[in-house]
Amino acid sequence: MNSKKRILVWDLPTRLFHWLLVAAVVGLVVTGKVGGNLIDWHGKIGLLVLGLVVFRLVWGIVGSTYARFCQFFPTPAKIATYLKGGWQAPGHNPLGAFSVFALLGVLIFQLLTGLVANDDIAFVGPLYDLVGRDLSNLATGWHRLSVDVLIALIVLHLAAIMFYAHVKKDNLVKPMVRGWKEVDQGEPARGGGALALVVALVIALAAVFAASGVWLPEPPPPPAAVETPSW
Amino acid sequence: MKSKIVLALLATTLAAGAHAQVKVEDAIKWRQSAYATMGWSMSRIKANIDGTYNKDDVAKAANVIQAIANSGMGALYVPGSDKGKGWADTRVKPALFTDGPKVGKIAGDFNAAANELAKVAASGDAAAVKDAFGKLGGTCKACHDDYRTKQ
Numbered sequence: 001m002n003s004k005k006r007i008l009v010w011d012l013p014t015r016l017f018h019w020l021l022v023a024a025v026v027g028l029v030v031t032g033k034v035g036g037n038l039i040d041w042h043g044k045i046g047l048l049v050l051g052l053v054v055f056r057l058v059w060g061i062v063g064s065t066y067a068r069f070c071q072f073f074p075t076p077a078k079i080a081t082y083l084k085g086g087w088q089a090p091g092h093n094p095l096g097a098f099s100v101f102a103l104l105g106v107l108i109f110q111l112l113t114g115l116v117a118n119d120d121i122a123f124v125g126p127l128y129d130l131v132g133r134d135l136s137n138l139a140t141g142w143h144r145l146s147v148d149v150l151i152a153l154i155v156l157h158l159a160a161i162m163f164y165a166h167v168k169k170d171n172l173v174k175p176m177v178r179g180w181k182e183v184d185q186g187e188p189a190r191g192g193g194a195l196a197l198v199v200a201l202v203i204a205l206a207a208v209f210a211a212s213g214v215w216l217p218e219p220p221p222p223p224a225a226v227e228t229p230s231w
Numbered sequence: 232m233k234s235k236i237v238l239a240l241l242a243t244t245l246a247a248g249a250h251a252q253v254k255v256e257d258a259i260k261w262r263q264s265a266y267a268t269m270g271w272s273m274s275r276i277k278a279n280i281d282g283t284y285n286k287d288d289v290a291k292a293a294n295v296i297q298a299i300a301n302s303g304m305g306a307l308y309v310p311g312s313d314k315g316k317g318w319a320d321t322r323v324k325p326a327l328f329t330d331g332p333k334v335g336k337i338a339g340d341f342n343a344a345a346n347e348l349a350k351v352a353a354s355g356d357a358a359a360v361k362d363a364f365g366k367l368g369g370t371c372k373a374c375h376d377d378y379r380t381k382q
């Protein structure tokens with residue numbers, strides 16, 4: 001009866017995404033809370049996270065089986081099966097899927113507001129010039145409030161993982177590290193080859209470029225002859 | 232001659248009166264202006280740290296911050312100015328008026344950091360300025376985190 005088999009659940013790009021994201025988000029919360037000169041790093045790490053998230057969004061379409069959003073999108077039918085306790089398939093279960101979309105959603109909100117935020121001290125997000133002062137202040141307020149939502153979701157995320165490990169005796173962390181899982185039934189992940197990876201990376205890099213604001217027109221240099229008063 | 236003295240006396244009493252009771256609207260305007268001026272100076276120092284470093288430029292900006300930090304800005308937090316409009320609606324939190332010692336500590340740290348920055352700016356040591364600048368920025372943030380509304 002005990003015919004467990006090893007299948008690939010999380011492909012390498014998804015795993016790399018996850019653990020880089022964990023490190024970067026911890027870095028962002030620390031640099032954001034501490035401020036001072038670290039706020040410069042906050043901006044840089046923010047761009048890294050932007051790249052990671054955009055990569056994951058594309059990977060959710062072109063990646064391998066269990067990384068695809070449509071594979072784990074929580075439809076009412078799936079939720080019903082899950083609630084009746086009949087959920088067997090590998091990959092995200094419907095509740096986990098909610099958590100994935102919620103985490104990604106709040107991260108995106110954090111990124112968009114952060115890109116135009118300011119700290120009223122000596123740092124502005126790279127796209128600050130696009131929105132101006134008033135909108136930037138508003139976005140900064142939201143940015144600071146939604147950090148708490150993000151932290152709450154992460155705590156919930158970790159609590160759910162602990163619950164699975166200790167109560168349901170299902171270690172979710174190992175597959176997220178090694179990629180494979182021993183299951184009774186289910187197909188190994190397929191797809192997400194080299195071409196898909198290149199496409200996702202290119203789009204992610206393009207997004208980082210767009211968000212970095214380096215393409216914004218420089219303010220026209222003052223004509224050499226005209227100087228501001230020397231006092 | 233006599234009328235001149237009377238005028239002078241009158242002017243002094245008026246000035247003293249104005250000093251004793253700053254109008255709420257003025258108090259809010261002035262503190263907002265003072266903070267905005269420090270914001271200018273901070274950006275100016277940052278531009279020097281990130282780009283080409285000009286010792287005089289940095290020293291000027293650091294002196295402005297030091298002067299404002301030591302100007303006794305507490306006087307602009309007159310009773311009743313927890314609400315109201317200066318250049319814009321005030322963003323101070325009422326807690327600033329009730330947290331006595333805690334605000335005092337933050338303001339003290341801020342003063343010390345501003346003095347330190349002015350000192351190293353005069354020496355022209357760019358690395359030391361960067362360090363002192365970061366510490367000062369941290370004290371601005373500490374106060375904003377606790378005593379300024381999020382929006």
Ligand code: HEM
Nearest residue numbers: 028029032033043046110111114115117118119125144147
């Ligand atoms: C997932 C991404 C991000 C996370 C988790 C994050 C987190 C944080 C945190 C925890 C704070 C401190 C808030 C507080 O003290 O209450 C903060 C502040 C800030 N963040 Fe982010 N951030 C993210 C992305 C960004 C990005 C991409 C930028 C812009 C490049 C940015 C710009 C800022 C600024 C300017 C502040 C200072 C706000 C203030 O002190 O008033 N953030 N962020």
Ligand code: HEM
Nearest residue numbers: 014021022025026091092093096100103104154172173176
């Ligand atoms: C900053 C903190 C974290 C964030 C923002 C975060 C975010 C995410 C996201 C977005 C996913 C979905 C992965 C995908 O489909 O691409 C995920 C899944 C997962 N995360 Fe995290 N995570 C964090 C911390 C952690 C930590 C510390 C652990 C382990 C101790 C962990 C373990 C897992 C596991 C095991 C999964 C797969 C869940 C499943 O099997 O359904 N996460 N996480």
